[in-house]
Amino acid sequence: MGKSIALSLIRKYLSGSCTASEAATVEHWFDLMDAVPDHISGLTDEERVLMETKIFERILRNIEAESHQKPIFIPEKSSYSWKVLAVAASLFLCLSMALLWMQYSSSFSPEKSFKSSQSASILPGGNKAVLTLDDGSSLVLTDANLGKVADQYDMSVVKTAEGELSYKKRKGENPSEMVYNTITTPVGGKYSVILPDGSKVWLNAKSSLRFPTSFTGAERNVQMTGEVYFEVVKNPKQPFKVRSGGTEISVLGTHFNVMAYDDEADQKTTLLEGRIHLSSGNFSKLLKPGQQASVNPSSAIKVSDNTDLEAVMAWRNDLFIFKDMEIKEIARQLSRWYDIRVVFKGTPSKVSYTGTIAKDVALSEMLSMLQFTGLKYELNDHVLTIIE
Incomplete structure (x- = not known):
């Protein structure tokens, strides 16, 4: 039918009221297009955008069919x-x-x-990380077999079937002072850890987390770089604190994401569930779910409401x-x-x-x-x- 088509049929298709035969006719016409033709007049701006969308979808489908990809x-x-x-x-x-x-x-x-x-x-990144133990030795978790990978005094460090790291209490010598481990993901890496208190942490590429092998003090303190998502087990008697640069985040039990890459202008902390208290320099804020705090060394803490949580959590998904x-x-x-x-x-x-x-x-x-x-x-x- 060349490059001519009735405006009424296009409108019928866009409204979803076409018969199967009419829809096939319009879609065949779309296959011949690479944009909305100038000679199609009478469309509203909304209809024209929707029509461009449909044509674009057809182009992509045709490319996909040619490359035999799913x-x-x-x-x-x-x-x-x-x-x-x-x-x-x-x-x-x-x-x-x-x-x-x-x-x-x-x-x-x-x-x-x-x-x-x-x-x-x-190729894209994947489950890659290095665990640095208290004595300075390192384990490449990517290559480690499932099961126990190390003992840290009264804790066993285990690589689970899900490909994450877990700390499990065992009978052993209690250290006289706090013992720390550090997990680091390279560029093109990601990894997840179940901390000794049961809190779960996901590290994005080019990130690190330093944490004690046992939370025995008045606080649960960890340090991070890069981007990390936390699901913290609630314990009102032992607040959980995350330090990143000059920023400290204090929580009792909550879900939140911290993005603190050196090559990004701002450090962004996004709260998904619970409450968190964020402080940086002389400034502090209490965040509610759905809010995002941006910290810039040259300015105060800025809080945005109605954050797009799906976009924030994309890397985690x-x-x-x-x-x-x-x-x-x-x-x-x-x-x-x-x-x-x-x-x-x-x-x-x-x-x-x-x-x-x-x-x-x-x-x-x-x-x-x-x-x-x-x-x-x-x-x-x-x-x-x-x-x-």
Whole structure:
């Protein structure tokens, strides 16, 4: 039927009232499009955006079919209306739609932007960590067998079948002073630990946690770097305190996430459940669930309400979730997960990206979709150059 179609049929399709035959007709027409044609007039702005969305979905499905890859579906709890994540088994990424079509039609060039196939060999991160014991010796947990990996006085350190670390009380010598262990994840690593008090901790890539092998004092004190999510066992008689740089977080029992990477402008603490008290310098705040505190050395603590908890917890759920995120912030996340260095040739774009991406994809699959949106880049060894 060429590139002509009745406006009434398009509207019927967008409203979901088409018959199966009519829907097939419209979807076939979508397959012939790479944007909403200029000759389609009479659509409202909302209808035009929805139509662009549907065309974009068809493009992604066609690419997926050609590459014989399996789509991934966004969980039902997701707020996204687009359900299919396509291209190379896991990726769904879009620009603000008007910018997407403008870039796609004017500057997309596979031959120029994809200079190397090296990305195919760069795999995503996984369960990787090193445990440093009190005597300074280290254990590579990635290579350790399941079961007991070490004894720390009256505690056995165990690698569980779930691939996490656990501390279990045993008969042994009680140390005369506090004994500390440190777990460290490399770039491209993650790991989880059940602390001696039963609290559970997840470490994102390039993070560390220093903790005692037994919480015997008036407080349960730990120190962290990078990004760590805590589910703290409640104990009013023994507050749990997290120190990161110049910030201290005090809790009795709660769930919260702390992001404190050196290459991020602010340290961000997000509360999911319970209450936490946060202090930094001369400032302090009491957080309620759903709030996020941002700490910057040059300013007071800023508290945001109604935080997007799904986006904050994406890493814990093995996802990248980008919501109106600029390429510089995306680049920092990619560098930590894929163990690459990202540099910019020119001024980084201010275009915002939105999308949900599984973290178990190879770098090649991630870059394929970024390339599709019009982003130009080169990859040499483990250096990704983004060309603006």
